[in-house]
Amino acid sequence: MAQLPHDPDEPRRPAFDGPPPTLEEELAAAQAGAEPTPSIETVNEELRDGLNRCPKCGSTDIQLRASTGQLVCLFCRHEWQEERVEEEFGLGHGIEELEGTVIASGAADIRADVADVVTFKCGGCGAEVSVDTTHAMNARCHWCRHTLNVNEQIPNGAVPDAVLPFKLTKEEAITRIRDFAGRRRLFALGRFKREFVPENVFGVYLPYLVIDAHAESQYWGQGEVQTRRWTEKQGDNNVTYYAADVYQLERRVAYVVDDLTMEGSSERATIAKDNTNNIINTILPFDTKNAVQWNSSYLVGFNSEKRDLNVEALKPKLEDQLLSIGRSQVQGSLQKFNRGVRWEQEKIDVGGSRWVAMYLPVWLYSYRQRSNGLLHYIAVNARTGETMGSIPVSHPKLLLASLTVGTVLEGVAAALLVASA
Numbered sequence: 502m503a504q505l506p507h508d509p510d511e512p513r514r515p516a517f518d519g520p521p522p523t524l525e526e527e528l529a530a531a532q533a534g535a536e537p538t539p540s541i542e543t544v545n546e547e548l549r550d551g552l553n554r555c556p557k558c559g560s561t562d563i564q565l566r567a568s569t570g571q572l573v574c575l576f577c578r579h580e581w582q583e584e585r586v587e588e589e590f591g592l593g594h595g596i597e598e599l600e601g602t603v604i605a606s607g608a609a610d611i612r613a614d615v616a617d618v619v620t621f622k623c624g625g626c627g628a629e630v631s632v633d634t635t636h637a638m639n640a641r642c643h644w645c646r647h648t649l650n651v652n653e654q655i656p657n658g659a660v661p662d663a664v665l666p667f668k669l670t671k672e673e674a675i676t677r678i679r680d681f682a683g684r685r686r687l688f689a690l691g692r693f694k695r696e697f698v699p700e701n702v703f704g705v706y707l708p709y710l711v712i713d714a715h716a717e718s719q720y721w722g723q724g725e726v727q728t729r730r731w732t733e734k735q736g737d738n739n740v741t742y743y744a745a746d747v748y749q750l751e752r753r754v755a756y757v758v759d760d761l762t763m764e765g766s767s768e769r770a771t772i773a774k775d776n777t778n779n780i781i782n783t784i785l786p787f788d789t790k791n792a793v794q795w796n797s798s799y800l801v802g803f804n805s806e807k808r809d810l811n812v813e814a815l816k817p818k819l820e821d822q823l824l825s826i827g828r829s830q831v832q833g834s835l836q837k838f839n840r841g842v843r844w845e846q847e848k849i850d851v852g853g854s855r856w857v858a859m860y861l862p863v864w865l866y867s868y869r870q871r872s873n874g875l876l877h878y879i880a881v882n883a884r885t886g887e888t889m890g891s892i893p894v895s896h897p898k899l900l901l902a903s904l905t906v907g908t909v910l911e912g913v914a915a916a917l918l919v920a921s922a
């Protein structure tokens with residue numbers, strides 16, 4: 502095949518930038534770059550003894566007060582909070598200087614041989630109390646009512662580096678969920694409406710990895726510039742023709758990402774069959790800059806789901822996301838190709854990345870549709886109030902609605918929600 506003309510406006514690249522590397526070359530480069538991974542130590546030293554005590558009175562009856570975002574002592578009402586990890590671990594700067602893969606201790610690889618159930622000796626009375634860290638990070642001693650907390654970073658994925666505390670109260674979440682369902686009421690399944698009890702909402706901390714990185718990506722492809730357009734009569738039809746110049750394109754862009762959020766649970770990351778679409782991703786973003794150092798008292802009264810994905814497993818997904826960020830970055834330089842651009846090859850070079858494990862707060866209302874077993878969710882971002890969900894829709898009602906102008910758009914929106922199931 503003949504070589505296409507190079508776009509005259511394109512800066513010529515030196516030859517070594519040329520064709521994308523072969524698989525062997527990439528493997529060799531990856532091996533050369535493999536280095537011991539430095540780590541950021543994020544254990545909360547002040548909680549070493551397993552008790553989270555009120556700094557004023559020493560009580561262990563502590564929980565989050567969502568309306569203020571602070572921990573509150575239920576005994577003396579003193580309020581305080583843990584340090585923001587952004588400052589505490591220097592996550593706010595130095596992204597450009599990152600080299601290789603930097604992993605915070607709470608994001609370390611999960612060890613298969615570590616039990617999820619942690620047993621404590623109660624500091625109050627000496628009884629043995631167990632916490633199943635799959636769903637909870639605290640337990641109350643059934644003898645003396647002391648609250649016991651998981652403070653150390655057991656390598657089972659249950660203890661992250663940081664927590665973004667709930668900010669929306671349960672009452673606020675109920676209002677959002679009621680509004681969300683109310684706007685779609687017209688099309689909702691009758692049974693759903695009868696069984697709708699938003700008070701059953703529950704708060705859950707979901708595991709995420711929050712990533713800083715700097716990268717450079719390159720793209721190779723073709724762009725077309727239209728030179729002529731004309732119409733010819735063929736029998737009864739008018740046929741339109743185009744003429745275009747085709748150019749060989751190459752773009753390279755370097756960029757920095759700050760707090761890219763990726764799911765740390767494989768159950769959420771891959772869309773399960775009996776589960777409606779990945780709704781949680783539609784309520785992003787979270788203000789991850791306000792995440793604070795681990796203190797399991799933030800989880801009292803909430804559920805939590807432990808992380809089951811390691812950094813290594815998420816790297817290909819990070820590269821995909823970075824490539825798409827890079828593509829949108831070069832978009833501005835492609836205006837003249839008014840007949841479009843087709844990328845044929847791309848290459849990413851992640852210069853450095855930093856991974857921090859974090860719990861993010863979500864209010865969830867779930868409903869299982871009995872007719873088809875589908876699990877529907879309405880999820881509320883417990884920081885911003887952003888709400889998204891799917892509700893079981895009555896199809897005859899949708900059809901009827903599409904016949905009446907004015908409600909059509911709402912009907913389409915509801916239908917799209919179900920179609921993504």
Ligand SMILES: [Zn+2]
Nearest residue numbers: 555558574577
């Ligand atoms: Zn107190």
Ligand SMILES: [Zn+2]
Nearest residue numbers: 623626642645
């Ligand atoms: Zn006890």
